[in-house]
Amino acid sequence: MATGHEGKQEENRLGELIKTSLRAKSLSMRKLGGMSGLDAASISRIVNGKQQPKLEHLHLFAQHLEIPIQELLSAAGFEAKETKDDISELRNALKGSGIHVENMADQIRKELHKYEAYAQTEEGRELIESSFLPKLEQLRSRGYYIDQLKDLYGEYGSGRLPEPERHVIGSALLYFVLSTDIIPDFSFPFGYIDDAIAVGIVMERLKAMRRPS
Secondary structure, three states: OOHHHHHHHHHHHHHHHHHHHHEEEEEEEEHHHHHHOOOOHHHHHHHOOOOOOOHHHHHHHHHHOOOOOOHHHHOHHHHHHOOOOOHHHHHHHHOOOOOOHHHHHHHHHHHHHHHHHHHOHHHHHHHHHHHHHHHHHHHHHOOOOHHHHHHHHHHHHOOOOOHHHOOOHHHHHHHHHHOOOOOOOOOOOOOOHHHHHHHHHHHHHHHHHHOOO
């Protein structure tokens, strides 16, 4: 069991991550504020666990401190939060980012509908089986939605699912393998956001399909 100083470090992983990077780059919080446009007081509150960071704050830290964004997301607790309630939690997390989940979700639902039909074909099934794991390996398990995708892939190959559920899951796997990003890479640092929304939509559909009538 972690106690004292160790416990506090574990509770404020984001602060420790930022402070370590600041020391490595010989930067003060004031200097980082000047570089990033964030005021030093806000940086101090985030580092000391007195202010919850927004996603745009993490983007700025990633950009100016050269910390991988997935490490910042995990340290800030977004990974744990955004897997609980799928689209609604993602919507809350993206407040203030300029990204409108509902608008993107409508586009993604149309794509998923096409992929659901494709998942029913032999070609679609073969593509999932041959391409999903290599792409997952290529990403090296980055992003808070990855565990859900792995679980969906496990269900897909279990042989125990009703065909309608398997096709719905197949649509998410094909989206991950084939779809071009609806969010342009240059507009936001989280290129996997639309994939996460697609997974959230599919998870909600599965919950509805499995709900007792």
